[in-house]
Amino acid sequence: MDEKQPLTPEQQKLVDEQVEALMRGVVEVVPKEAFREKIEKSVRTGKPLNIKLGMDPSAPDVHIGHTVVLQKLRQFQEYGHHIQLLIGDFTGKIGDPTGKSETRKVLTDEQVKQNAQTYVEQYGKILDIEKTEILYNSRWLSKLKFDDVLKLAGQMTVARMLEREDFSKRYKTGQPISVHEFFYPLMQGYDSVAMETDIEVGGTDQTFNLLMGRQLQEAYGKEKQVMLTLPLIEGLDGVRKMSKSLNNYIGIDEAPNEIFGKAMSIPDELMVKYYKLATDVPMDEIEALEKGLADGSVHPRDAKMRLGHKFVEMYHGKEAADEAEQYFKTVFQKRALPEDIPVFSWEGDKEVPLIDLLVTLNMQSSKGEARRMIQGGGVKINEQKITDIHTVVSVEDNMIVQVGKRKFAKLSLT
The missing domain is CATH 3.40.50.620 (HUPs)
Known part of the structure; x- marks a missing residue:
């Protein structure tokens, strides 16, 4: 032609x-x-x-x-x-x-x-x-x-x-x-x-x-x-460019619960930018959402829930997105333990330093990270916060270990 x-x-x-x-x-x-x-x-x-x-x-x-x-x-x-x-x-x-x-x-x-x-x-x-x-x-x-x-x-x-x-x-x-x-x-x-x-x-x-x-x-x-x-999109800290080295990122290969949980920590003022640049949500829907956030008819939490669901759906499918949303509601909104906590068979010593326990369970990649997590108040044993890095844990059957907001482990002695 x-x-x-x-x-x-x-x-x-x-x-x-x-x-x-x-x-x-x-x-x-x-x-x-x-x-x-x-x-x-x-x-x-x-x-x-x-x-x-x-x-x-x-x-x-x-x-x-x-x-x-x-x-x-x-x-x-x-x-x-x-x-x-x-x-x-x-x-x-x-x-x-x-x-x-x-x-x-x-x-x-x-x-x-x-x-x-x-x-x-x-x-x-x-x-x-x-x-x-x-x-x-x-x-x-x-x-x-x-x-x-x-x-x-x-x-x-x-x-x-x-x-x-x-x-x-x-x-x-x-x-x-x-x-x-x-x-x-x-x-x-x-x-x-x-x-x-x-x-x-x-x-x-x-x-x-x-x-x-x-x-x-x-x-x-x-x-x-x-x-x-x-544009370069800011990371979860709301300031610096998203980067794995800055630990302010959401990886598309991360587990559904991790993606959803991280999405819920996106700063309110960046939500619309994430919607526009990182999703395929139609612009008329985004504009309506932006207006709702501005006039208060849409709660930022609800907008983040939808964004978290969208991200998980994009990279893991709708079923995984539904499950991740339910997991978040159960664990964080209702303050209940999740029903599908991974079970680890424990064959080590019954008395073990908490730092060693976290590394052995692969809940932290190093003793240094485990130490910092404990000092920051991010570790719980049977829902009780532990902040002493010298704590020695007495391992019990069905004991629940929690690191941060999204990592759980149940120990089995059988």
Whole structure:
């Protein structure tokens, strides 16, 4: 079909629908007018757009923060567009220097491979992986000759690189910057050249890298991609970006009760943001919820219950979500012990230090963590709080051990 041919009313309606839906939660589109033009071209010709998400496979545990861009990809996918999930197995050996205060350690081929596989498995909980193209940038980057690399390097000045906040800070404070780190954004941009990407999606912290794709596509005679950025979502502390290292995250592979319980601790002021960016709840329902929270007709607790249920349903199914909600109501609202407490057969000493007991039951991963949990008042024996780290427990049949709000164990001496 002629790309210049005017859109029919039906086609125009579809374009308007896509643009409105796909702009949900977006921080910036560069350039905005080209975004609509690409959607129009796709509708007019019936050819799907290539939508790219690049991943540096260095940390394989996917959390709700990561799903913000994945939800956007899912939207594109539902409109029939082609998702390009790029595993940076080659760039992953360097590591994205974004936000880093020092040179990243180089990953081995085996580490990259393992992390990439874990990402694909977890992303499959959101995307239709059968309709997603999985690409590895070693396919083209490893084939570049040195003169190709020199041509690539010639597309960017050192001054432009040093405009990046992370490089600028390290340069001003005298911290080392390895030359190979400058190649990360160049290689990521070259990925868009090789993949003929139409739209690249990423977090706001990836703006520099995403713009590089546009610059290099133009340099190599390709149609320039559109950059679409989404916000970084704050973690459970309500302040810092969600991160496993900060322990303020909700992992999509965590147990249903853990996901639901963590969702209930999301700060009230962030609930609507989580709904908009990390779920597929329709916008009209979210707007009604936001209005209800503002005028007091919706209690924040009820909104969190729905959000917790939604998260569990998305990653474990509706039945698990119903059970997690009931578990929360039983344990926390009614202050009752859950009915399905795991039973552990105890064959050790009848007198055991509490710290050792918690580690042996895998309720804490180390004695240090166990000590801190006890001192913080997070450990109970038969519903009695224990705060003395030197406590020696007399193990009894059917004794209930509780750590935090969601971990329980019943000991059996038979």
